[in-house]
Amino acid sequence: MKVGVNLLLWSAQMGPESVGLIHKVGEMGFDGVEIFIDDPAAIDCAAIREAADAHGLGITCCSIVGPDRHLISDDAVIRQQALDYLEASCEVCAEVGSDTFCGPLYAGVGVLAGRPRNEAEWERAVEGLSQVATHADECGVTLALEPLNRFETYFINTAADCAKLCRDIDHRRAKVHLDTFHMGIEEKCLADAIRTAGDLLWHMHCSENDRGTPGTGHTEWGDVFAALRGVGYDRWLVIESFVLGNEAIAKAAAIWRDIAPSGDALAGEGLKFLRSRAGPG
Numbered sequence: 001m002k003v004g005v006n007l008l009l010w011s012a013q014m015g016p017e018s019v020g021l022i023h024k025v026g027e028m029g030f031d032g033v034e035i036f037i038d039d040p041a042a043i044d045c046a047a048i049r050e051a052a053d054a055h056g057l058g059i060t061c062c063s064i065v066g067p068d069r070h071l072i073s074d075d076a077v078i079r080q081q082a083l084d085y086l087e088a089s090c091e092v093c094a095e096v097g098s099d100t101f102c103g104p105l106y107a108g109v110g111v112l113a114g115r116p117r118n119e120a121e122w123e124r125a126v127e128g129l130s131q132v133a134t135h136a137d138e139c140g141v142t143l144a145l146e147p148l149n150r151f152e153t154y155f156i157n158t159a160a161d162c163a164k165l166c167r168d169i170d171h172r173r174a175k176v177h178l179d180t181f182h183m184g185i186e187e188k189c190l191a192d193a194i195r196t197a198g199d200l201l202w203h204m205h206c207s208e209n210d211r212g213t214p215g216t217g218h219t220e221w222g223d224v225f226a227a228l229r230g231v232g233y234d235r236w237l238v239i240e241s242f243v244l245g246n247e248a249i250a251k252a253a254a255i256w257r258d259i260a261p262s263g264d265a266l267a268g269e270g271l272k273f274l275r276s277r278a279g280p281g
Contacts, residue, residue, distance in 0.1 A: 001228070001278040003271055004032030004060060004238040006205070009263045012249045013038065019047045026055025028264075030271060034060045034238050035096070040088040045095035052097070060100040060203070060236055061093045064252070070108035071128045072121040072155060079128060086132045094139035100236070101136065102144035102177040102203045105129070106165070107155045109148065109252065117155045125155070126168045133171035144177035144203035149185040151254075157186045159193035166200050175202030179240065180219055184209045190220060191227035198231050205240040206274060212241065212259035213266045215273035225277050237278055239270045 005025055011018045014035050025033045033052060037043060052059050063086075065071075071082040086105060093101045106125045129143065136143050147162045156162050159178060166174045176197040180190065187193040194201065208217035215221065241259070242249045249255070260266035 001234055001237050002031035002058065003274045003278060004034050004058065004236050005030050005267050005271070006034040006036070006062065006238055006240040008036050008249050009239065009241055009267060012036075014043055014048075016044060016047070019044065019051050022048065022051035022057065023055065024264075025267075026052075026057050028268060028271060030057065030267075032058035032060060032236060032238070034062055034240070035098075037061055037063050037089045037092055037101075040085070040092045043092050043096070045092060048096045058236075059096050059098040060102065060238065061089065061096065061098045062240075063089060063101070063103040063105060064109050065103075065105065065107070067108040067111050070111050071105070072107050072117075072124045079124065083128055083131060087135045090132065090136045090139045090141045090143075093136075093141045099141060100144055100203055101141050102146060104146045104148050104153055104156070105132070105143060106145060107153050109152050111153070113154055115154070121155065122165075122168075125165060129165075129169050129174060130171060133169060133173040136173045137171070142173045142175050142202055144175050146177040146179055146203075146205070147182055147186065148179075149182045157182075159183070159187065159196045163197055163200050176200040177203040177205070179205035179207070180214075180224065181205070181207045181209065181211050181240075184219060189223075191223040194224065194227035194231060194233075201231060201233055203235060204228070204233070204237050206237050206270070207239065207241045210259055211253065211255065213273070214239065214270045216269075221277060237274050239267060239274070241266055241270075
């Protein structure tokens, strides 16, 4: 298993000034870097790839979409905006050299209906993501769909539901992405959730129960890694967390207090911990 870090730990935008963060990640000793795609047209793919190549870093890409890219919306215009964005993002992934586009791509984060999902929304998700998966396949990219906790989405909260969505999409480019933070809220057992995802598991985000440094909270990491090895997982372990100084992301993720001394400290200590667990069992 390889260890990466999401640049959202330091910056909410992937602008020209953020390319320097890739060098920071390489100098810290990570195996890879994860970039956030907000506006695909604003991503300098060549600069990102050059910076990553300078340190031998792998690249993965993620998204957190909003209400204007809500793929399961009743509004056909919003659904089309979501499709256009997701397909353009797959093209960015291909250009920067990422085989992964991950996150809750099925619905806008924070869009809450005040009720459970319905069959029409499920059908829209399957239809829309099937179309995007076909385009992703042309780009050599896999969609890794992430369950979120109930406070951020009402659509997909558990590994079981995400696996069902992937099976209904029925495309080799539709896989499961799990995050230990969200799992800690929604799953009865983290290890069972990983086993439920099984061979559909494509991507892992790692943070503590408080979104802090992996290894500093009550997440059952021994069980997590035993389950990952049990399903034959050998891909990315990406630290995804946020610090108070990152105003836009801290607001979206409800970060109201310091969960680490700094982004650098969280990344450095998290890297040591995950690497100590990621080797042969």
